[in-house]
Amino acid sequence: MKYRTAFYQFSCFLLTTIFLIGTMESKAQQVVEGIHYHTGLPVQVKISNGIIQDIVVIDKAAEENPVYIAPGFFDNQVNGFAGVSFAFGDSDLTPEGIEKATRELWKKGVTSYLPTLTTNSIEVLTSNFELLSKAVDNKSLLGSIPGFHLEGPYINPEDGFRGAHPKQFVKLPDWDEFMKLHVASGRNILQVTLAPEMEGAMDFITKASREGIVVALGHHNGDMKTVTTAIDKGAKIATHLGNGAANMINRHYNPFWPQLADDRLHISIIGDSFHLLPEEIQVFYKVKGVEKTIITSDVTHYAALEPGEYKTSTGETIELTEGGMLRYPAQNVLYGSASPITKGVGYVIKVTGCTLADAVQMASTNPARLYNLTDRGVLEPGKRADLVLFTLDDFQVNVHETWVKGERVYESKSEK
Numbered sequence: 001m002k003y004r005t006a007f008y009q010f011s012c013f014l015l016t017t018i019f020l021i022g023t024m025e026s027k028a029q030q031v032v033e034g035i036h037y038h039t040g041l042p043v044q045v046k047i048s049n050g051i052i053q054d055i056v057v058i059d060k061a062a063e064e065n066p067v068y069i070a071p072g073f074f075d076n077q078v079n080g081f082a083g084v085s086f087a088f089g090d091s092d093l094t095p096e097g098i099e100k101a102t103r104e105l106w107k108k109g110v111t112s113y114l115p116t117l118t119t120n121s122i123e124v125l126t127s128n129f130e131l132l133s134k135a136v137d138n139k140s141l142l143g144s145i146p147g148f149h150l151e152g153p154y155i156n157p158e159d160g161f162r163g164a165h166p167k168q169f170v171k172l173p174d175w176d177e178f179m180k181l182h183v184a185s186g187r188n189i190l191q192v193t194l195a196p197e198m199e200g201a202m203d204f205i206t207k208a209s210r211e212g213i214v215v216a217l218g219h220h221n222g223d224m225k226t227v228t229t230a231i232d233k234g235a236k237i238a239t240h241l242g243n244g245a246a247n248m249i250n251r252h253y254n255p256f257w258p259q260l261a262d263d264r265l266h267i268s269i270i271g272d273s274f275h276l277l278p279e280e281i282q283v284f285y286k287v288k289g290v291e292k293t294i295i296t297s298d299v300t301h302y303a304a305l306e307p308g309e310y311k312t313s314t315g316e317t318i319e320l321t322e323g324g325m326l327r328y329p330a331q332n333v334l335y336g337s338a339s340p341i342t343k344g345v346g347y348v349i350k351v352t353g354c355t356l357a358d359a360v361q362m363a364s365t366n367p368a369r370l371y372n373l374t375d376r377g378v379l380e381p382g383k384r385a386d387l388v389l390f391t392l393d394d395f396q397v398n399v400h401e402t403w404v405k406g407e408r409v410y411e412s413k414s415e416k
């Protein structure tokens with residue numbers, strides 16, 4: 001009798017446990033509906049434990065202005081956002097600031113991004129990398145920061161090619177110094193942008209490529225031979241092609257032709273409508289195609305601030321115009337962008353006539369693939385549930401919802 005009671009109690013316990021696990025599982029599963037950005041069919045995306053479990057085509061009447069569902073945008077060049085700079089020394093770069101910038105980027109449909117540190121003193125770069133390294137594992141950021149982009153200080157110091165990078169901190173490539181920065185970042189530098197014509201650059205490119213770090217060519221004046229050798233040694237992408245160059249260049253001998261001519265090289269383009277003319281984007285896209293083009297923002301912390309003049313921590317005067325253009329008047333060059341990647345997605349569709357599927361590939365899939373981040377960048381079972389839901393209104397992407405690792409982190413108020 002005693003045995004029977006114990007058995008009965010054990011069975012009850014077992015059934016309750018199974019029931020509870022079942023409840024937890026069903027609670028953990030979420031369903032998001034939208035028009036699949038690639039197939040154009042209405043779908044349900046089933047999510048469990050932060051991962052896409054299944055994508056099912058459903059019966060749904062066609063809407064006039066459908067809400068698309070796509071893999072969240074991946075921006076590989078974010079210098080700062082909403083008043084928080086990743087690149088400056090005396091800014092309010094704190095763990096809270098990084099969380100604030102990330103939350104604001106989520107509102108724009110960005111689910112992954114590389115905080116980008118530009119030319120500065122090694123001390124500032126080191127301390128900023130040390131601080132940012134903790135963000136990679138910060139659970140509240142849900143894996144939105146997979147690593148970093150270092151743009152400089154190993155770039156061409158000449159006016160124009162240097163862009164708005166402060167000259168006093170521009171220097172020749174130094175592998176040992178770079179490795180110290182890489183260690184300070186928790187070995188999380190995923191991309192380094194440099195000028196291949198600088199002394200020591202080729203050796204640097206070989207070593208970085210061996211480490212699995214993506215080498216980008218940028219702020220440079222490399223000729224055909226230099227660019228080709230850099231690609232032979234492992235360089236994979238041209239950073240913001242068409243920018244980071246002098247206003248007056250030779251019509252034959254300039255860094256653009258060899259970078260466009262070599263099919264091995266990816267390019268990133270800034271689609272804020274200020275950095276490149278429509279015909280430049282059209283030609284770059286025709287040459288490189290959807291597989292080798294990446295839409296980026298180069299957005300700075302001036303994004304979302306009032307128009308006017310600002311002083312940088314390194315003493316430069318920057319102007320944010322009424323139209324959203326960010327200028328560095330002393331050199332008559334642009335000073336990064338004030339528009340998130342989201343604007344670029346709509347603008348590239350507008351000027352190239354590419355499909356929405358192609359634009360999403362250039363803003364989500366290609367960057368994830370370039371950094372070998374196989375857990376994201378596509379809408380497929382088994383991948384992270386990083387989703388953006390949006391309407392496309394007159395070539396403008398209006399974000400309705402953003403999901404990161406299966407959590408809805410943003411929902412447009414106007415929808416309610």
Ligand SMILES: [Zn+2]
Binds near residue numbers: 240
């Ligand atoms: Zn740049």
